[in-house]
Amino acid sequence: xxxxxxxxxxxxxxxxxxxxxxxxxxxxxxxxxxxxxxxxxxxxxxxxxxxxxxxxxxxxxxxxxxxxxxxxxxxxxxxxxxxxxxxxxxxxxxxxxxxxxxxxxxxxxxxxxxxxxxxxxxxxxxxxxxxxxxxxxxxxxxxxxxxxxxxxxxxxxxxxxxxxxxxxx
Numbered sequence: 001x002x003x004x005x006x007x008x009x010x011x012x013x014x015x016x017x018x019x020x021x022x023x024x025x026x027x028x029x030x031x032x033x034x035x036x037x038x039x040x041x042x043x044x045x046x047x048x049x050x051x052x053x054x055x056x057x058x059x060x061x062x063x064x065x066x067x068x069x070x071x072x073x074x075x076x077x078x079x080x081x082x083x084x085x086x087x088x089x090x091x092x093x094x095x096x097x098x099x100x101x102x103x104x105x106x107x108x109x110x111x112x113x114x115x116x117x118x119x120x121x122x123x124x125x126x127x128x129x130x131x132x133x134x135x136x137x138x139x140x141x142x143x144x145x146x147x148x149x150x151x152x153x154x155x156x157x158x159x160x161x162x163x164x165x166x167x168x169x
Contacts, residue, residue, distance in 0.1 A: 002099045007043045007055040024086045058100040065091040078115035101135035123155030132159045
């Protein structure tokens with residue numbers, strides 16, 4: 001049973017460990033929260049204003065298995081960004097990220113009323129690109145050498161999903 005739930009203060013240390021892991025951190029945006037203070041602030045913001053931002057946990061049978069976040073990009077146009085999707089190494093190989101992305105899509109579109117979900121992955125992150133495509137996101141293009149990460153300029157592959165593209169079910 002895969003589910004999403006809003007992160008709480010008791011999850012902050014686990015999030016620090018997940019996002020700081022040597023096999024997760026290199027694939028994440030350089031601007032994301034990583035330390036306990038920044039993640040605690042994100043969790044608090046998520047609890048106070050869930051309609052504009054969130055830090056969610058991916059759970060499998062009640063066990064923490066991963067995390068993702070979202071933040072509003074443009075309120076009037078109902079655009080939100082999905083970000084920081086990471087699965088703990090102990091839970092990889094089960095397509096949890098695909099299922100979690102689909103749950104997040106439903107939540108963001110059906111419950112929060114967003115029209116467009118955007119996401120970006122580093123061009124070198126082949127797993128994330130494949131996962132985005134498997135979970136229904138449409139590739140829109142490449143932002144060439146857009147981000148300085150790990151001492152090198154990196155491309156970002158841009159994706160979106162529109163409300164009318166959300167599969168039934």
